[in-house]
Amino acid sequence: MTLDTPSAHPSAIDALRDLLGDRLVTTTADRDAHGRCETWYPPTPPEAVAYPETTEEVSEIVKLCQTHRCPVVACGAASALEGQHLAISGGISLDMTRMNRVLTVSAEDLHAVVQPGVTRHALNEDIRATGLYFPVDPGADASLGGMAATRASGTTAVRHGTMRENVLALEAVMADGTVIRTGSRARKSSTGYDLTHLLIGSEGTLGIITELTLRLQGVPEAVLAATCRFATVKDAVNCVIATIQSGLPMARIELLDEMMVRGFNLYSDSGLPERPHLFLEFTGTPASVTEQSGGFADIAEEFGMQAWQTATRTEERNALWSMRHKAHYASQALGGPGTQLYVTDVCVPISRLADAVTHAQSRARDLGLVSTIVGHVGDGNFHCGVSIDPTDRADLARASGFGHDLADMALRLGGTVSGEHGIGLGKRDLMHAEHGAAVDVMRAIKTALDPQDILNPGKLLPPEEGSEA
Amino acid sequence: MTLDTPSAHPSAIDALRDLLGDRLVTTTADRDAHGRCETWYPPTPPEAVAYPETTEEVSEIVKLCQTHRCPVVACGAASALEGQHLAISGGISLDMTRMNRVLTVSAEDLHAVVQPGVTRHALNEDIRATGLYFPVDPGADASLGGMAATRASGTTAVRHGTMRENVLALEAVMADGTVIRTGSRARKSSTGYDLTHLLIGSEGTLGIITELTLRLQGVPEAVLAATCRFATVKDAVNCVIATIQSGLPMARIELLDEMMVRGFNLYSDSGLPERPHLFLEFTGTPASVTEQSGGFADIAEEFGMQAWQTATRTEERNALWSMRHKAHYASQALGGPGTQLYVTDVCVPISRLADAVTHAQSRARDLGLVSTIVGHVGDGNFHCGVSIDPTDRADLARASGFGHDLADMALRLGGTVSGEHGIGLGKRDLMHAEHGAAVDVMRAIKTALDPQDILNPGKLLPPEEGSEA
Numbered sequence: 001m002t003l004d005t006p007s008a009h010p011s012a013i014d015a016l017r018d019l020l021g022d023r024l025v026t027t028t029a030d031r032d033a034h035g036r037c038e039t040w041y042p043p044t045p046p047e048a049v050a051y052p053e054t055t056e057e058v059s060e061i062v063k064l065c066q067t068h069r070c071p072v073v074a075c076g077a078a079s080a081l082e083g084q085h086l087a088i089s090g091g092i093s094l095d096m097t098r099m100n101r102v103l104t105v106s107a108e109d110l111h112a113v114v115q116p117g118v119t120r121h122a123l124n125e126d127i128r129a130t131g132l133y134f135p136v137d138p139g140a141d142a143s144l145g146g147m148a149a150t151r152a153s154g155t156t157a158v159r160h161g162t163m164r165e166n167v168l169a170l171e172a173v174m175a176d177g178t179v180i181r182t183g184s185r186a187r188k189s190s191t192g193y194d195l196t197h198l199l200i201g202s203e204g205t206l207g208i209i210t211e212l213t214l215r216l217q218g219v220p221e222a223v224l225a226a227t228c229r230f231a232t233v234k235d236a237v238n239c240v241i242a243t244i245q246s247g248l249p250m251a252r253i254e255l256l257d258e259m260m261v262r263g264f265n266l267y268s269d270s271g272l273p274e275r276p277h278l279f280l281e282f283t284g285t286p287a288s289v290t291e292q293s294g295g296f297a298d299i300a301e302e303f304g305m306q307a308w309q310t311a312t313r314t315e316e317r318n319a320l321w322s323m324r325h326k327a328h329y330a331s332q333a334l335g336g337p338g339t340q341l342y343v344t345d346v347c348v349p350i351s352r353l354a355d356a357v358t359h360a361q362s363r364a365r366d367l368g369l370v371s372t373i374v375g376h377v378g379d380g381n382f383h384c385g386v387s388i389d390p391t392d393r394a395d396l397a398r399a400s401g402f403g404h405d406l407a408d409m410a411l412r413l414g415g416t417v418s419g420e421h422g423i424g425l426g427k428r429d430l431m432h433a434e435h436g437a438a439v440d441v442m443r444a445i446k447t448a449l450d451p452q453d454i455l456n457p458g459k460l461l462p463p464e465e466g467s468e469a
Numbered sequence: 470m471t472l473d474t475p476s477a478h479p480s481a482i483d484a485l486r487d488l489l490g491d492r493l494v495t496t497t498a499d500r501d502a503h504g505r506c507e508t509w510y511p512p513t514p515p516e517a518v519a520y521p522e523t524t525e526e527v528s529e530i531v532k533l534c535q536t537h538r539c540p541v542v543a544c545g546a547a548s549a550l551e552g553q554h555l556a557i558s559g560g561i562s563l564d565m566t567r568m569n570r571v572l573t574v575s576a577e578d579l580h581a582v583v584q585p586g587v588t589r590h591a592l593n594e595d596i597r598a599t600g601l602y603f604p605v606d607p608g609a610d611a612s613l614g615g616m617a618a619t620r621a622s623g624t625t626a627v628r629h630g631t632m633r634e635n636v637l638a639l640e641a642v643m644a645d646g647t648v649i650r651t652g653s654r655a656r657k658s659s660t661g662y663d664l665t666h667l668l669i670g671s672e673g674t675l676g677i678i679t680e681l682t683l684r685l686q687g688v689p690e691a692v693l694a695a696t697c698r699f700a701t702v703k704d705a706v707n708c709v710i711a712t713i714q715s716g717l718p719m720a721r722i723e724l725l726d727e728m729m730v731r732g733f734n735l736y737s738d739s740g741l742p743e744r745p746h747l748f749l750e751f752t753g754t755p756a757s758v759t760e761q762s763g764g765f766a767d768i769a770e771e772f773g774m775q776a777w778q779t780a781t782r783t784e785e786r787n788a789l790w791s792m793r794h795k796a797h798y799a800s801q802a803l804g805g806p807g808t809q810l811y812v813t814d815v816c817v818p819i820s821r822l823a824d825a826v827t828h829a830q831s832r833a834r835d836l837g838l839v840s841t842i843v844g845h846v847g848d849g850n851f852h853c854g855v856s857i858d859p860t861d862r863a864d865l866a867r868a869s870g871f872g873h874d875l876a877d878m879a880l881r882l883g884g885t886v887s888g889e890h891g892i893g894l895g896k897r898d899l900m901h902a903e904h905g906a907a908v909d910v911m912r913a914i915k916t917a918l919d920p921q922d923i924l925n926p927g928k929l930l931p932p933e934e935g936s937e938a
Contacts, residue, residue, distance in 0.1 A: 189885035197666030416658035448917035
């Protein structure tokens with residue numbers, strides 16, 4: 001179903017306006033702002049934008065939407081890359097950004113309770129004085145609710161895991177408006193079905209996350225960042241594989257291919273030679289950081305490391321990771337004005353990473369695509385960013401064919417069609433290939449928990465056979 | 470529903486015999502063996518025991534049981550402590566112990582694919598030459614399928630997590646006989662609902678696990694075990710809290726209270742002074758182990774550590790952990806001949822651990838119970854083992870009241886009614902107190918995936934109001 005008019009659910013909009021007053025917005029500007037995505041998905045404005053401020057309001061909104069069968073699409077910082085927050089079936093955008101309070105910080109238990117609209121930077125700013133931080137780092141200053149809903153990860157997952165490992169407990173509003181709590185403040189539990197992990201990565205299709213209890217980590221005593229250069233991507237990746245297999249506790253290990261480095265040179269004048277690089281971080285006590293970086297350098301020598309630069313000062317390290325986090329815009333810079341970025345990511349078992357990366361490069365070359373590779377390679381995860389002309393359907397089709405080829409490859413190698421970007425709109429047609437009969441189990445869960453299909457309809461699950469979608 | 474006769478489902482038994490031949494056993498000896506539990510639960514023999522050898526057979530068995538509405542209760546090493554494997558509604562015990570092959574070991578990807586009947590010792594024996602090991606260690610030589618089904622953890626969870634963190638992928642047979650695969654061999658994924666974690670801890674009520682892909686760890690270069698003694702449990706626990714808060718990467722940190730030490734002296738002549746002890750393990754490079762143990766000793770001094778003994782030789786370390794793993798039998802020894810053990814466990818946020826442990830001790834004293842405390846205190850998790858006379862209902866009621874008091878306390882402190890033993894039979898009536906409205910969500914999932922309620926009926930979820938149970 002596509003939205004034809006801005007008033008497909010007028011009775012819902014009226015009821016929501018009665019509830020929220022001027023926090024139910026139907027202006028074109030606000031609807032357009034909520035209909036946009038960082039990547040190539042066409043704009044899809046919702047019918048209205050609701051700005052709840054409490055869990056109770058979220059519950060009331062969902063109940064009203066249930067009554068009026070109006071889709072509810074939760075949205076945080078809108079940094080999702082597969083269109084997860086686009087209201088493709090109409091209905092409302094549930095903007096969670098006003099639920100942005102850090103509720104409690106328990107330094108002694110190494111956790112914080114936050115509302116979903118708190119961004120990761122805001123949380124880390126808030127808790128700076130405690131000597132703790134929240135490690136999951138997807139690059140964008142995403143909202144923590146959105147990060148949980150999309151099972152985000154990023155540069156530090158190699159050490160600290162993804163949102164999967166860093167959320168202790170959730171509060172969520174289910175499709176009938178019921179407020180549930182999952183998990184506890186204890187580190188582990190064996191009581192009942194793991195609803196925390198069922199909600200993490202469910203992309204707003206099973207419930208709306210209204211509160212998160214997050215694990216925090218101690219700020220390490222010593223941090224050393226480094227860059228190193230290799231002659232070929234294969235050397236760089238084989239160095240990563242050997243490093244991970246050696247058990248070295250890397251804090252970060254990121255690959256940038258030649259094209260990505262060229263993007264950084266264009267976008268932020270990085271001055272790096274246009275060769276494959278690894279960006280690294282080591283953390284721990286001063287002695288262990290020295291031991292780790294020495295151990296890594298020994299491995300890297302075996303793979304022909306060409307240059308090795310370290311950064312210990314905070315400003316130098318921040319500059320390095322800030323550059324890395326602009327990979328999206330640096331990839332876009334390669335395409336020049338008027339282009340957009342088609343992005344995809346896959347994740348494979350670490351032993352197959354060199355095969356996967358070199359396949360991606362040669363496939364992009366064969367197709368004549370301008371594509372960068374950048375990735376959290378310690379996890380076997382990498383991204384490709386292809387510049388496309390959004391007005392040229394053939395260009396999009398070519399990029400999309402490339403993405404599907406990578407996904408097929410990832411599955412052949414025992415991996416997954418997305419390590420961290422998720423399914424959203426863009427990879428629904430790959431769900432059967434990856435999950436087979438398990439898709440029916442997922443659908444049974446969705447139907448049981450949201451029988452009217454009001455929570456982010458049309459996302460994550462592929463359309464049922466025979467249905468129009 | 471209680472089983473009255475051994476043939477409540479005669480048509481199912483006949484059909485299963487046609488399928489399995491002599492691998493469908495109805496002898497009293499075999500049924501009795503599968504009706505027993507390590508703890509106080511009364512014997513509950515199944516109607517028959519089925520011994521599948523392949524996933525396809527498990528699927529066929531489940532399909533037949535679905536047709537005949539016959540309960541299917543999966544069972545591995547039968548070391549569960551809350552009666553998870555008891556066929557309380559009749560039906561068959563599905564004994565998975567013949568599916569005991571290690572299918573593949575990928576040293577380069579640090580994972581192994583195993584059948585569910587492989588025990589953790591058998592796996593570690595099998596992969597010894599690779600320099601890798603599977604860390605999760607619940608004490609008993611449990612089957613890996615059972616460990617996943619009950620979300621087991623144990624002494625190493627403080628470092629490596631529980632089964633929740635160490636299972637990458639599963640194969641499972643669902644209630645209609647469908648075989649699904651969840652997860653992949655990649656380290657992370659953001660594609661679809663997390664069915665792996667939904668099955669982990671579901672106690673055989675949502676599906677039968679027929680294959681597991683497990684994360685392996687490198688055997689550490691250096692290992693140092695140590696014991697240290699404190700004047701009071703409070704000192705010992707406060708030392709643990711400070712250690713965890715300091716971020717020291719403990720490999721193991723276990724508490725034994727005075728009574729537990731007395732049990733070890735009775736059962737295995739440990740020769741330890743009857744004072745609270747911590748049993749510790751440090752792993753890493755030789756330099757980091759020295760750094761860690763020094764860091765720990767500094768903290769322990771602040772809490773009045775009275776004695777500190779280290780063990781570096783493998784035999785010494787094995788003797789220490791072997792003794793620790795016999796806590797169950799050592800607790801039993803305190804009660805003398807004819808007694809049985811009532812065991813319970815709770816898990817609280819680490820900052821509340823001293824409150825929780827001292828409350829448990831004083832409560833046991835007030836009730837005149839002989840109770841040990843032993844625990845994976847780095848996680849905030851501890852166990853009580855109460856000796857009871859199984860022929861004296863008042864004795865069981867008293868122990869059970871103690872267990873419920875501890876559970877209430879754990880919830881008051883923000884924790885969970887079980888860190889690792891699970892719900893099974895014994896804690897179903899605590900599910901509402903811990904999970905509130907989320908119990909209805911769990912029940913909706915159970916109904917959606919097993920509408921006839923044939924998979925381990927009566928476990929994990931509390932009886933619905935108005936139903937007899």
